[in-house]
Amino acid sequence: GYLPEADGGLGLDYLTWAVMMEEAGYCWLSLRILLNGLNIVSGIINAYGTEAQKERFMRPLLRNERKTFVSISEPDVGSNVAEIKTRADKRGDRYVLNGSKLWITNGMFADFGIVVARTFSETCNGELSLFLVERDVTAYSVTPVDTMFTRSTGTAAFTFENAEVPTANLLGQEGQGLRQILIGLNFGRLNVAMGAVGAAQCALDLSVGYAQQRKQFGRQIGSFQLVQKHIVDMTMRTQAARSLGYRAARSMQNGTSRTECSIAKLYATEAAFDVANLALQVHGGMGYATGYPIERIFRDTRGGMIPEGTTEIQTLIIGREILGISALT
CATH class of the missing domain: 2.40.110.10 (Butyryl-CoA Dehydrogenase, subunit A, domain 2)
Known part of the structure; x- marks a missing residue:
């Protein structure tokens, strides 16, 4: 996506790529995760690989000829x-x-x-x-x-x-592997954050539609104040997470992204799980039925708080960058 067209990429800026990751997360978080691995590997090869390695590994990967x-x-x-x-x-x-x-x-x-x-x-x-x-x-x-x-x-x-x-x-x-892989993980955090935003938006949209159609006690459940409170909280968390993700994408473009990507990853993954949890509550029994998408979104968003650095690790990274003091040494 973000790699130069001459190397088989689309030449996208990071903000456009972030929007694509959000859309992938909206449709299916497993898709976002597979795209994440593809782009981390191709990005590292593009940055550090020989021309022979690019020809053997990166370009076929970008043509979907390798996994x-x-x-x-x-x-x-x-x-x-x-x-x-x-x-x-x-x-x-x-x-x-x-x-x-x-x-x-x-x-x-x-x-x-x-x-x-x-x-x-x-x-x-x-x-x-x-x-x-x-x-x-x-x-x-x-x-x-x-x-x-x-x-x-x-x-x-x-x-x-x-x-x-x-x-x-x-x-x-x-x-040089530690430095190389940490650069890839930083980009991965942006991908995780934006995929989480997409999943949260999907859960929100499903909940709004359900609250407008589902009737109990002779009225739409969306007319009940507590359900409206859930919808409002879900909307605020999703929009805030999106804003932080876009900020991180712009910082990637400017080369000043480590703190911003950690902030976006930390907030967006926690927000997405909170939104999915409320979505399950709005849907009631339908929320945890395996024939409906909410239970999958609930499971998948919980997983976002682990890879590319756990919630706890992101917190310590952000604290170190703000204070100039590491909690890990």
């Missing part, structure tokens, strides 16, 4: 990326991967992706690096992981046991 994943989290490593244990030992013209990865979106379907690993070589002593790992080149096991939200995203766990990756698949330089 991708981002593999960061591990069974014992979540919010603190710096504690990753998966290691890559350089041996001749190969890196040998050993370790486990968890919560990999699209991991069941993708044919390649980015793996973050602690690297050991003549020039690198345990710093993180990024590797482009291909399913038909590197042997590793893939296990499905069932989740309560965004069930269509093919979440998986990977296990690497002496899995060989060609040195040509190192992305950028050894030891």
